[in-house]
Amino acid sequence: MRYAYRRATIYVMTETNMNPEFEDDFDDLFTNTTGDFELAERNALRRVAGLSTELTEITEVEYRQLRLERVVLVGVWTEGTLDEAENSLKELAALAETAGSEVLDGLIQRRSRPEPATFIGKGKVSELRDVVAEAGADTVIADGELTPSQLRALEQEIKVKVIDRTALILDIFAQHAKSREGKAQVELAQLQYLMPRLRGWGETLSRQAGGRAGGQGGGVGLRGPGETKLETDRRRIRTRIARLRREIAEMRTARDTKRTNRHRHLVPSVAIAGYTNAGKSSLLNRLTGAGVLVEDALFATLDPTTRRALTSDGRHYTLSDTVGFVRHLPHQLVEAFRSTLEEVTESDLVVHVIDGSHPDPASQVRAVREVLTEIGADALPEILVINKMDAITPDREIELRADYPDAVFVSAHTGAGIDKLRLVVEQALPQPAVEMTVCVPYVRGDLVSRIRQRGEVLSTEHRGDGTVVHARVDEALAAELRPFELAADTA
Template identity: 70%
Template sequence: MTSAFFEDPQIHRDGRDDGTPEDFRDEPLTGELDLADRQALRRVAGLSTELADITEVEYRTLRLERVVLVGVWTEGTAQQAESSLRELAALAETAGSQVLEGLIQRRSKPDVATYIGSGKTAELAEIVRATGADTVICDGELSPSQLRHLEEIVKVKVIDRTALILDIFAQHARSREGKAQVELAQLEYLLPRLRGWGGNLSRQVGGRAAGGVGIGGRGPGETKIELDRRRIRARMAKLRRQIAEMAKTRETMRSNRRRNRIPSVAIAGYTNAGKSSLLNRLTGAGVLVEDALFATLDPTVRRAQTPSGRPFTLADTVGFVRHLPHQLVEAFRSTLEEVTQADLILHVVDGSDAEPEAQIDAVRQVLREIGADRVPELVVINKADAADPLTLARLRRREPGSVVVSARTGAGIEELMAAIEAELPEVGREVRVVLPYERGDLVARIHELGEVFSQEHTAEGTRLHARVPAALAAELDRYVTAEAL
C-alpha cells in the first residue's frame, strides 16, 4: 500500500484538484447534510496498491484481483471515513488484491436498494469499466437485495466487508477447529444470500405448466435454492457439533491449569497490533509473526514466569477489527473463551496507528459482546519505537496504568512483567483443618472461594484439605490441629 493515501485534502468531488479547500470536511453542527454533499461520490486520492504477487482467492467463485472500494460516509469526520476505507484497502491487500480506486460518498444513510444510490451506482459502473476492475468491495455489510442490485448495474462481482474478512479467515485458518469455525461463519453468511440464476435451477414441476413433463412429474417438487439451503443447514449443524466437541478438549486443558492454580493471561487487541510479537518476546514461543491483518487465528498458549518466579500462562488470540462480523464472533466463541476465562487481559494497542483510540474502543466493544468486559485489563501500548511521542503521551493520559513497550526492541518488557505480576490474583494458601459442625459457614466459604482437595466428616468435625485465599487462611489458622495434619 502506498504512503500517498489521502495526502491531498483539496480534492474536488468529481476527482479533480481545483485548489479550493474541501467544503464538507467538518461534520455540520445540526447534523443536516448539504444536498450537494449527500449526492457526491467523492474519489479518495492516491488509494491504490501494487503487489508483485497477486494470489487468486476463491470463495463462492470469488476472484479478488483488481478491486474498487466504495464507502458511505454517514457520520464522524472525513478523516475517520478515510481511515475506515484505508483499513478496507489493507484487508483487500491481505486477501491478495490490487486496489485500483477508493471512493467515498457523503450520505445521511446508505441507500436501501443499492447502498450508494442508483445515480452514483451508474457512475461507479463507469469507473469499473474505465479501470478494468473485476470486483467492487463495499465498506459495510450489504443486504442480499443490495448485492443483487449493485451487481446488475456494475456488471462485476460485488462483495461487502464481511465477505472479505471471512475470506481472509478462510486463508489463514490452520487448525481443524479454526477451519471448522471459519466454515460455519461462511455458511451463516451465505445462507440468506443464496439466489438462483434463471428457471434452469428450478425443480418445481407439474403437468403442462412444467413443459409437458406429464405423469410422474407432477407435484410441488423442490427448488434448487431450497435444496441448497437444506444442505447448508445440515452442514452447519454438523459443524456446530464438531466445534462443541473440540471445545470440550479446550475446557479440559483449562481445567487442568486451574487445578494446578496456574494463573492465565490472555493477549487481546486489534489485528496487527503486535500480539504475536509480544508473545514471542515474553515466552520465546516462535509464533508466526507477519505484517498482515489476521495473521493469527488459532490460539497459542505458552508458559511464562514473573520476575519472582511465579508461573502463568499466556494465550495469543485472534485479532479484532472494527465491525467484526457477528458470524465470526459466534463461530469463534469457544476460542474466545480463552479471553473470557482468563485472570488478566493484556490489551495490546498499536501506538503507531493513526487512530489508536478508535482501535481501543473497537476491541472493548468485542470484549463486551463475548462477556469479557469484567476480566481485569492491562493496556499495553506496543510499537513504541515507531510511535509519535505525543500520541504515546495522549494514550498514557487516556489509559492510566498502561505500559508502553516495544516487542521488536524489548523496551519496556521488564516494566510489563512487573505490572503483570502485580495484577495476577493471589496464589492462596494450602490448609488442612478440622472445623466444628456449627461452623458450616466456614465450610461454605471454603467451597465458594477456594479449591477443595478432600473433605471428610469425623467425630470432631469436618476435615478439609483445601487451597484458599490468604485472608480466609488466616481465619482458619485456629482450626489447624494435629488431627488435621
C-alpha cells in the first residue's frame, strides 16, 4: 500500500533582532506577551530547500544534524486497524513537516512483526529504493525505532540517509528548546540515543588495533594509533552525558525550590497535560492570560509555564502548561525531561486536554495515559477536556459526548465552555481541612486577606469588634487563627 502526502512548502527567511528572555514570574498575570515574541523568533529562521544532505558528506557523527528536506515515509502495520496504521503515518508526516521537511510519499507494509534485518521485507526495500529514486528524495523516515543494524542495512540498500521516528522527534525538540534546562535535556536525550548507533553511521569510524594489535586478529599491518575514532567518540559522549546530568540536577534544585515555596504556602497546583498540539497553551492563555507561545505545530511547547489563577471566592491556585505527549514517545525523552514532567506528578489535579477534531482521539488518550503511568502520575485526579469544539461538526460532537460523558467541552479559540471549565476545576481542587469561625480585629486585615487566598470563605460579617469569618483553612493557618476563634454558641 502506498499513500502520498504532497504539500507545497514555502520557506521564508526574515531578519529580526528580537531575542526576548522573559522570566517565568509567578506573579506575572494577564500581561505577558512572551508567546508573540517567541513565535516571531521561531518564524525568523526556516529551513531552506536545496541544501545538500549527501550521506557521504557526514564525517563528524556526534554533530550530525538531521537536515531534513525531501522525505519518503515507511511504516509497518503489525496490529490494529488500517485506519490506525494510516493515522500513525499521517502523524509521522506532520512530525516531518514540523521538522522542516517536504513529505513526498509514504508506504505501509502489513507484517506480523518488523523484519529483524531491515525493518521492512526485502521486496519492500526494493520498492522503497525505487520510490526514493523516482521522487528524488534524500531521506527515508521509518515509523518506528530502528536498531543500529537495521539503520545501517537500510542505508546501504537505499543509498540515502535513513532515520527513525525517535530521531525525528528528538530533532524537533532540539529546534524548539529555548531555555537552558530544555536545551540540556534535549541534548542528553540525543546523546543517549546516539551512543549505540555510532557504529551504524559513517564508514569512516573504522576499528584499528593499538599497541600489540589488540589481541586476536592482530599482527603485522594491523597495528594502529591506539584509541580509534569510534572509541574516542564514545568516550567524549559519555563525558558529555555525565556533565549534562550534573547540570540538569542543579537546575532541578531551583525548580524544586519554587515548587516547595508553593507547597509551603499550600497553593493548589493544576497541571495541563495532553497530546501534542491539543491546544494546552491556548487553554492556559484563556484561563490566565499567560501570553505563552501558541503555534499550530507539534511540540510547540517544551519549557513548562506556570501561572497563577483565582477561584470565584478568591483562592489562589497555579496552572502549569507542560510538554505534549505523542505515541511512542522516546524513552530517552521521558528520562531526560523527568524533572520537567514532575510538574505533573507533583500537582493536585491533571487537566487532560484532548483534540476533539482529531480522527482518533481515543488513541491519543491512551498514549497520554501511558506516559502518565510511566512517570507515576496515573493516580492523580483527572478532568477530561475536549478542546477545538469550534472545528468539529454537530454529528461529531454528539459522538464525542457519548464517548466521553464526563468530559468538559470547550474551545480555547472562541472561549466557549471556558467558564464551565473554571467551575469544574474549582470544585475539584483540594479543600482546606479545618472549618472554623473567627472574629478577626480590623487591625489584622492581613489575616482576612490570607484566609481568602489560602482558604475557602463560607460567609463573612462585619461587627463592631472585627470581621467574623466562617471558612475552611489549612492547618497551618488555623493555628494562627486559634486566638480569634469564636465558640459555637457565639458564632
